[in-house]
Amino acid sequence: xxxxxxxxxxxxxxxxxxxxxAERKFxxxxxxxxxxxxxxxxxxxxxxxxxxxxxxTEKSFDGIDIALFSAGGSISKKYAPIAAKAGCVVVDNSSAxxxxxxxxxxxxxxNPEKIKEHKGIIANPNCSTIIGITPLWPLxxxxxxxxLVVSTYQAVSGAGAQAMEELKVQAREYLDGKEVTKKAFIHxxxxxxxxxxxxxxxxxxxxxxxxxxxxxxxIFGDDSIAITCTCVRVPxxxxxxxxxxxxFTNPITPEEVTAxxxxxxxxxxVDDRKNNYFPMPLDASGQDDILVGRIRQDNSIAGNRGxxxxxxxxxxxxxxxxxxxxxxxxxxx
Amino acid sequence: xxxxxxxxxxxxxxxxxxxxxAERKFxxxxxxxxxxxxxxxxxxxxxxxxxxxxxxTEKSFDGIDIALFSAGGSISKKYAPIAAKAGCVVVDNSSAxxxxxxxxxxxxxxNPEKIKEHKGIIANPNCSTIIGITPLWPLxxxxxxxxLVVSTYQAVSGAGAQAMEELKVQAREYLDGKEVTKKAFIHxxxxxxxxxxxxxxxxxxxxxxxxxxxxxxxIFGDDSIAITCTCVRVPxxxxxxxxxxxxFTNPITPEEVTAxxxxxxxxxxVDDRKNNYFPMPLDASGQDDILVGRIRQDNSIAGNRGxxxxxxxxxxxxxxxxxxxxxxxxxxx
Numbered sequence: 091x092x093x094x095x096x097x098x099x100x101x102x103x104x105x106x107x108x109x110x111x112a113e114r115k116f117x118x119x120x121x122x123x124x125x126x127x128x129x130x131x132x133x134x135x136x137x138x139x140x141x142x143x144x145x146x147t148e149k150s151f152d153g154i155d156i157a158l159f160s161a162g163g164s165i166s167k168k169y170a171p172i173a174a175k176a177g178c179v180v181v182d183n184s185s186a187x188x189x190x191x192x193x194x195x196x197x198x199x200x201n202p203e204k205i206k207e208h209k210g211i212i213a214n215p216n217c218s219t220i221i222g223i224t225p226l227w228p229l230x231x232x233x234x235x236x237x238l239v240v241s242t243y244q245a246v247s248g249a250g251a252q253a254m255e256e257l258k259v260q261a262r263e264y265l266d267g268k269e270v271t272k273k274a275f276i277h278x279x280x281x282x283x284x285x286x287x288x289x290x291x292x293x294x295x296x297x298x299x300x301x302x303x304x305x306x307x308x309i310f311g312d313d314s315i316a317i318t319c320t321c322v323r324v325p326x327x328x329x330x331x332x333x334x335x336x337x338f339t340n341p342i343t344p345e346e347v348t349a350x351x352x353x354x355x356x357x358x359x360v361d362d363r364k365n366n367y368f369p370m371p372l373d374a375s376g377q378d379d380i381l382v383g384r385i386r387q388d389n390s391i392a393g394n395r396g397x398x399x400x401x402x403x404x405x406x407x408x409x410x411x412x413x414x415x416x417x418x419x420x421x422x423x
Numbered sequence: 424x425x426x427x428x429x430x431x432x433x434x435x436x437x438x439x440x441x442x443x444x445a446e447r448k449f450x451x452x453x454x455x456x457x458x459x460x461x462x463x464x465x466x467x468x469x470x471x472x473x474x475x476x477x478x479x480t481e482k483s484f485d486g487i488d489i490a491l492f493s494a495g496g497s498i499s500k501k502y503a504p505i506a507a508k509a510g511c512v513v514v515d516n517s518s519a520x521x522x523x524x525x526x527x528x529x530x531x532x533x534n535p536e537k538i539k540e541h542k543g544i545i546a547n548p549n550c551s552t553i554i555g556i557t558p559l560w561p562l563x564x565x566x567x568x569x570x571l572v573v574s575t576y577q578a579v580s581g582a583g584a585q586a587m588e589e590l591k592v593q594a595r596e597y598l599d600g601k602e603v604t605k606k607a608f609i610h611x612x613x614x615x616x617x618x619x620x621x622x623x624x625x626x627x628x629x630x631x632x633x634x635x636x637x638x639x640x641x642i643f644g645d646d647s648i649a650i651t652c653t654c655v656r657v658p659x660x661x662x663x664x665x666x667x668x669x670x671f672t673n674p675i676t677p678e679e680v681t682a683x684x685x686x687x688x689x690x691x692x693v694d695d696r697k698n699n700y701f702p703m704p705l706d707a708s709g710q711d712d713i714l715v716g717r718i719r720q721d722n723s724i725a726g727n728r729g730x731x732x733x734x735x736x737x738x739x740x741x742x743x744x745x746x747x748x749x750x751x752x753x754x755x756x
Contacts, residue, residue, distance in 0.1 A: 368617065
């Protein structure tokens with residue numbers, strides 16, 4: 091008897107929740123579809139049943155067991171504690187509670203045991219964190235990571251469904267020689283690359299970059315890892331890539347890394363040097379697995395302790411909705 | 424009395440040679456337009472004068488003073504020595520002679536003095552090398568760089584004019600829901616990201632990555648700099664970006680880096696944190712200057728010796744044609 095509510099059901103992640111719940115045959119006994127007043131009253135069909143989208147209010151969570159939130163940080167901040175108080179467990183996709191000491195921040199492949207410590211809210215990490223660190227965890231357990239230098243190639247989907255539409259509209263406008271329409275981003279995304287659109291702190295780092303630093307420390311339970319990160323948007327629809335340079339504590343070979351990562355859950359090695367076939371967002375899109383390749387020794391680090399790799403993972407799926415559903419599945423277990 | 428020949432005049436870089444020669448009022452007394460047999464006989468106009476494109480042969484360089492080569496490595500390998508023997512100075516845009524001990528490899532902002540050592544051929548570095556290291560040189564002179572971790576976001580123009588056309592054609596096909604046509608690249612470039620399309624060595628590095636390592640050592644005259652690099656193509660037409668993590672020998676602040684880079688020739692600082700305005704390929708396209716921004720301390724390196732920055736430069740211009748023309752200008756001086 092698991093009653094599930096979805097807050098933000100009309101968004102890109104909300105829609106992916108539905109797809110995954112169906113695909114994975116999630117054992118819910120009922121669903122409640124929640125969104126803003128704008129969408130309330132609209133009808134939708136899910137698994138052959140018709141639903142009327144309801145407005146998210148303080149009363150929405152009475153009798154609900156699990157609430158999947160993906161309606162933005164301010165909505166989570168207000169309603170997740172209300173839902174928790176109503177006896178519901180919230181899996182929150184926003185950044186609102188990620189660094190809260192009382193809220194577990196969980197990647198099921200890494201720290202599933204933290205779920206038990208929840209006090210009504212479990213936070214889903216940021217997309218670039220999940221995608222970057224899921225393949226690194228089994229390596230870190232065997233050979234502690236000392237330092238990471240990460241450069242991201244992030245899809246526009248992280249900014250929502252309207253940003254994905256904007257990329258397509260802009261691409262056509264650009265090809266037609268028309269002026270490009272900008273709404274979701276201040277910069278043109280079609281045929282361009284720009285520094286991540288999040289706020290920038292006094293040290294010059296944007297919020298996306300610092301999320302990767304702080305969330306990795308919390309999820310790995312290890313503040314000693316030195317991490318530096320550059321987050322960049324590229325004109326790709328829904329899968330992120332990351333170029334990661336790793337300094338390990340002890341020597342490690344690319345063959346050892348490949349062997350370990352090959353066995354890691356949620357990860358697939360795509361590293362075909364002969365055919366120049368490596369992780370690409372086009373291949374990662376719609377996939378559960380994070381694709382990892384370009385695994386090679388970095389001899390700019392002494393003592394065979396350096397490794398470079400390049401990975402790609404679906405931002406909406408493992409970067410958001412899938413990770414949350416996996417948490418919900420563990421909750422039910 | 425400077426007679427100039429252009430080998431590969433019909434290509435993307437060849438066309439940019441013409442634009443720059445006109446724009447910079449290059450003091451040539453005559454031009455000879457050379458290309459493959461396929462283009463020979465075609466007429467073209469340059470600076471109000473009509474030219475007939477001639478087929479590149481062993482006789483093409485008699486009486487020529489400076490030959491600008493951009494017709495591919497095998498053409499350079501065969502014809503650059505012939506041109507040099509005919510008394511002409513070749514500025515070669517291919518990789519054929521870059522690592523040859525008798526051939527200077529020159530970025531005019533870095534090592535113009537090497538031009539004097541030429542024995543008939545001067546090599547133009549690879550695009551991602553020029554764009555990456557021109558802003559780094561004035562820093563290295565003051566505070567020697569110990570290590571670089573570079574991740575590139577490379578435009579398709581490096582693969583020639585047909586690759587630029589392919590990106591546009593593919594983007595439209597993709598938007599129209601059609602199957603995408605692939606010719607210049609084995610992977611779809613529109614709305615995708617892929618590892619650089621050059622050959623991969625036994626250690627897993629592609630040729631583009633090793634060019635950046637070896638060429639930087641030669642141009643800086645310093646083999647001690649540890650360099651690791653990941654080269655990636657993004658769906659951008661003609662300007663590369665690079666995310667660069669720098670470890671210096673001595674402490675340095677972002678303010679010092681900004682002050683030094685601001686004064687560097689061929690470089691412009693674009694680092695507006697308040698407005699989230701940083702180097703973008705769309706802004707760098709068609710510009711002579713390399714745009715540098717996101718200059719910030721990297722505290723994952725001890726002792727305030729770490730700096731991150733992000734830059735963008737026009738691949739066809741400073742990455743190829745402009746650098747070659749600058750060399751030719753110094754030759755005339």
